[in-house]
Amino acid sequence: MKEVPHVGAALRLRRIYNRLVRVYGPQNWWPAKSAIEVVIGAYLTQNTSWRSVEISLDNLRNAGVMNIQGLRTIGTEDLKLLIRPSGFYSRKAAALKAFITLLDNEFSGSLETMSEQPTPLVRSKLLSLPGVGPETADAILLYALEHPVPVADEYLRRIVERHDLLVPPARGKRASYDTLAELSEQAFADQPLRNRIEHFNEFHALTVAVGKAHCGRTPDCAHCPLADDLHQSTSK
DNA sequence: CGCCAGGCCGTGT
């Protein structure tokens, strides 16, 4: 346990979560019908609005490649065309093909087999892939493989920084991903592992929901349902 | 027209 946030930070973050639950209610993430669809969505939504991702997901469904075998056999150039609407298509197409290669080589081409392996092993394998950073790896672990890991994102970073949940030496700098993850872990450390999956699921969905709810980037936002401090903490 | 989006990576200090 290193880089410990100052005392009480985890509890304060937990209270923010409780408030978000009350205000926004269940988010029912991840919006996907299968584990591989979650994986694909996790890649496509990198720095991309979910609206744009859905267009690509429709393309993949219509082309019959919204499954492991489909991704295995489709050519990279064809894949690029299908996912073009969600941007960065060249990198994302190559990245998705690399994921299937890893799945085939290390996990018998099965997401279920992958999910049965220890979290640290799967996480390190995912992070070794091109186009997979900590957030994408954790999103896959949590939402596709149902491992109890938190997912940190830019919205959580803003909340944590602006509510001063970091130790003094870290203030002024950007919170690292690992620090955010550690803080999230501590916020739910009182919960049994089984429940943590659901809480981490909801937590990340809610931080995104707050970001989306920031009413079109206008400074005033009179109709925002949240108190001003939390509201402002998520706006860019 | 400009900014933003459910990041990641290579490069430069």
Add this chain to the structure above:
DNA sequence: ACACGGCATGGC
């Protein structure tokens, strides 16, 4: 260890 620019399209 950070900060910064590129990646690319679609919505608003």
